[in-house]
Amino acid sequence: MAVLTVVSAVGMVVDDRVLVGSPIWFKPLKFSFSLGLYALTLAWMLSLATRGRQAGWWAGTIVALTGAIEMVIITGQVIRGKRSHFNFETDFDGTLFTIMGATIVVLWISSLVIAILLFRSRLADRASAWAMRLGAAIALVGAGLGNLMAQPTPEQEAAGGRGVSTIVGAHSVGVPDGGPSMPLTGWSTTGGDLRIPHFVGMHALQVLPLFLLALIVLAPRFARLRNERVRLRLVLVASGTYAAVLALVTWQALRGQPLIHPDGATLTAAAAILAAAAIGSYAALCTTHVPHKAVDIEKELVA
Template sequence: MKPSSALAAFPALTPDRARSFTPSVLLREALERQRTLTIAALLIWAAMLPALVALGLDERTVREVNVWVKPLKFMASIGLFWLCTAWFVGLLPEAQRRHASVRALVAVALGAGLFEIGYITLQAALGQASHFNFSSPFHQVMYTLMGLGALAMTATQPVLAWRIARHGRADLAPVWREAVVIGLVLTFVLGAGAGGLLGSVQPPSGAGLPVVGWHLGGGDLRPAHFVGMHAQQFIPFVGALLAAAGAGRRGLWGFVALYTALWVVAMANGLDGAVFTPPPMAYGTSAT
């Protein structure tokens, strides 16, 4: 086993191994696991720097929020999605990482993410809305394509989950492997479930909560979408902690039940007072 590959079984931590978890070691490991997605994540996070500069210099707003807030949030989120996907690809043996289905899911995740970030950033530079913009046939088509791209990106996760469940490395702690599989499946089920409705429910205008911009008073499905999408990180993280503590599956399934209940509550709150957008052909101007 390569020295960096020892991290593949990282729930089984020893004090010496825990001390080796430096940023440079983790970066080398991520590059070995899936180089393309890791580099893409680093580049998109680097692109946040000029976007932050633009945020400080550009006073234009869309629905009372600075035009550069949305690109920054999507860059951060998609970069994390790519990096975690790269890490989980490393739970497969090296031969399985080269399987056609793995190469395809990497290409889909990368292409869909780049398209979404590219269009959102372009619209920010133009001072226009990317979401719920039905002001022209072009914007209607682009909004539809963004939705399809987001669906395709989340659909890569159950494919990866199936590969890990069937061909995962032999040195993985069972509870860790199960947590990753469950987290990836729920990323699609809960993330796409909330995202599908979110595409027809425009959130309330205004800044909302700091950083995330959500409104918790109802009518905003973004919190539920966040919970669904980030099952990719939260559930495997808890699984890693349980594996490190030598705990069994009961604790994992208890957390999964609580996490799913949180998503249900967020969905119910978001649907309470939600305003569903009319079909695009009913618009004569931008629904920004």
């Protein structure tokens, strides 16, 4: 994935072809970087697992292999100047997309196995354990939401669906793919975009452990964060908030609403999530501290 990221970046510079309103090498660039980060994070989590290490090794290896197959097809289609996703223009294109769908299902199942191993493993730091477990669980939901993009749009269904339409599935909701989009991400600015919940969900795998890391870094400056119970509760609040945001952006996309143009209902839901997160964080920080005498007794017992 690291090599493909570099190759795709070079392709963005030297190849001026455009496909569905986007530079043709943009998709392999995003996918190779994202899958590389996904694989590195899973590898780190597997190194901490205390149960089923052999099963974890196999699951991690399958994730790597299926991710590689996915990128071979995406890159190959870029070289051919063809769409990799939703493409049934020819039998060959349709077969490639079907293979991609199968590899993603296998990758998802392997990631599920890793998540189960994380739930079964016992780590000394409960906050770390739950940051990884809930990050993996939310990432599975986000990956599963990618299936929404493979469903035919109402227009495609009206045209007869697969076997009649050359394109079956779409990123956008309410508008055709390839329209005006946000810089860097390529997300639609005129309609809903199902890539948003897919992206938000999958990267819970990194965001929640990084959130805990931030709490640990800040602990020397803020006494309350030195309490493991406080960190655990803050991780649980952050996980709940993240899951709520994932539900919100999914709902927004399915209604054909651009991320940057929320309506009153979306803003109200976002405000409710923010208020719940603030209340939850305040409650977590108000966790009773262990008395100094109890700390001294614990130190003596450890000694």
